[in-house]
Ligand SMILES: Nc1ncnc2c1ncn2[C@@H]1O[C@H](COP(=O)(O)OP(=O)(O)O)[C@@H](O)[C@H]1O
C-alpha cells in the first residue's frame with residue numbers, strides 16, 4: 129500500500145488512504161526524506177485523516193520522519209488526526225509533543241505558509 | 248584536516264570536505280566563532296554534505312557552535328545533512344532541534360537572507 | 367483449550383495468526399468488527415484496535431510469531447471483549463520493569479504494555495523466560 | 509582469544525587499536541568497509557559507522573585506550589557484523605543507569621550507549637569497576 133505523494137509548489141503532500149503496515153510507514157518516511165531533497169521542498173504534509181489507529185510504532189515513525197526532514201531543512205506537519213485516534217494516542221501516552229500538527233490539509237498548508245516554508 | 252572557511256559578503260561558509268576528527272570539529276567551532284568577530288559576519292553556513300557520520304560528539308559541537316555564534320550576534324545554518332546521516336542521528340536520539348538547517352548551500356544562503364542576516 | 371468449529375466461532379471468537387506486519391492490520395480489523403457487535407462506541411473501538419496493535423507488534427518483535435485470540439465475553443449483564451496475545455518466544459525476564467512504561471529492550475518507546483494496561487480494564491501477563499508470553503486483557507462495555 | 513594471521517583476517521575480521529581521535533575515524537572506516545562486504549544497505553552502513561564512533565569515543569573518553577574488534581558473523585543464513593569495544597579502564601559503576609540514556613558522567617549528551625543499543629540488534633555490556641568494559645553489539649542483515 130504505497131502512499132501517494134503529491135508535489136504542490138514548495139510542498140509535498142502525502143495522503144494516507146487506508147490502514148498502513150509498519151513497513152508502509154517506514155517506506156513513507158524514507159520516500160518523503162528522499163523527495164524533500166530531490167524536489168527541494170520546504171514543507172511536508174502527512175494527512176492521516178483515513179487512519180483509524182496510530183499506535184506507538186506509527187507515532188514513532190511519524191516523529192522520526194518529522195525529525196529527519198527537519199535535519200534536511202524542511203518543516204513537517206501531521207494533519208487529520210481524528211478525535212478517537214487522538215484519544216487513544218493520549219491514553220497510550222503518546223503526545224507527539226515536538227511534532228507540528230494541524231486540523232486538516234487546509235490548516236496544514238496555512239501553517240507551512242506561516243512558518244515561512246513557502247518561499 | 249583544517250576546514251576551509253570562505254568569506255562571502257556578510258557570511259562565512261565552512262565546507263567540510265572529508266571525515267573530521269573530534270579535534271577538527273572543535274577547531275572548526277573555535278575558528279568560526281573567532282572569524283565572526285574579525286569579519287563582522289552576520290551569518291555562518293557549515294556545509295556537512297561530505298560527512299558520512301554525525302555522532303553525538305559532532306552534533307554537540309555543531310550545536311555549541313550555533314549557540315556560541317548566536318551569542319556573538321550572528322546566525323548559523325547547517326546544510327547538507329544527508330538522508331542516511333539524518334536517519335542515524337534520529338535513531339541515536341539527536342534532533343539538533345534548536346539549530347537551523349537547510350537542504351544545501353543554496354538554501355542555506357536563502358535562509359540567511361530571509362532571517363535578515365545579509366544586511 | 368476447547369476446540370471450536372468455524373461456524374460457532376464466527377460471531378464470538380476470532381483467532382488471528384500473527385507472523386507479519388500485515389497480520390497486525392488484520393488482527394486490528396477483526397477486533398474492531400467483533401467489538402462492534404458488543405456495542406462499543408467508536409472511541410472504545412479505537413482503543414481496542416490500538417491495544418491489539420501493540421500486543422500483536424510485541425509478538426512479531428520479540429517472538430517472531432504467535433496468535434491473537436479475540437473473544438466476546440459476558441459477566442452478568444456486562445458485555446466485553448477479551449484479547450489474548452500468546453507466543454512461544456523468549457518471555458519477559460522482569461515483568462514489573464516491562465510494565466513500568468518507558469522501558470524497552472528494543473529501543474521502542476516502551477509505551478506498549480504500560481499503555482495497553484491503561485487502555486483496558488483487566489490486564490494480566492503470564493510469562494516464563496524461554497517458554498513464551500501470554501497477555502490477557504479485557505475491555506468492558508459500560 | 510585465538511590468534512589469527514593477517515591474511516585470514518583480511519575479509520572477516522579487523523582489530524583497530526583506539527588511543528586517539530584519528531583511530532576513531534579509522535575504526536568507523538574499517539567497519540563500513542567490512543559491513544559493505546556483508547551487503548548492508550547504505551543506510552545500515554551509516555548506522556554501523558555511527559555505533560562504532562560512539563563506542564570508540566567512550567573508550568578514549570573514559571579509558572584512554574582500548575580496542576575495537578570488528579567481525580563478520582553468520583547465524584544460519586543470516587549475516588551480520590559484530591563490534592566488540594574493549595578497554596581496561598575504570599569500568600561502569602551502574603550499568604542500568606548508563607544505559608538509560610540522557611545519563612552522563614562527562615557532560616556528554618549521554619545518548620551514546622542508549623543510542624547504540626537502539627541502533628543495533630544485539631547489545632551486551634560487561635563491566636567491572638576498576639577492571640574495564642566490554643561492549644558487544646551485533647547488527648544483522650535482514
Ligand atoms: N511478547 C513478548 N515477548 C517477550 N518480551 C516482551 C513481549 N512483549 C513485551 N516484551 C518486553 O517488554 C518490554 C516492554 O514492552 P512494550 O511496553 O510493549 O515496549 P516496547 O515494545 O516499545 O519496548 C519490551 O521491551 C520487551 O522487553
Ligand SMILES: Nc1ncnc2c1ncn2[C@@H]1O[C@H](COP(=O)(O)OP(=O)(O)O)[C@@H](O)[C@H]1O
Nearest residue numbers: 566570599606612613616617618619620621641
Ligand atoms: N568504556 C567505558 N568505560 C567507563 N565508563 C563508560 C564507558 N562507556 C560509557 N561509560 C559510562 O556510561 C555513561 C553513559 O555513556 P554514553 O551513553 O556513551 O554517554 P556519554 O559518553 O555522552 O556520557 C558515561 O557517562 C560513562 O559514565
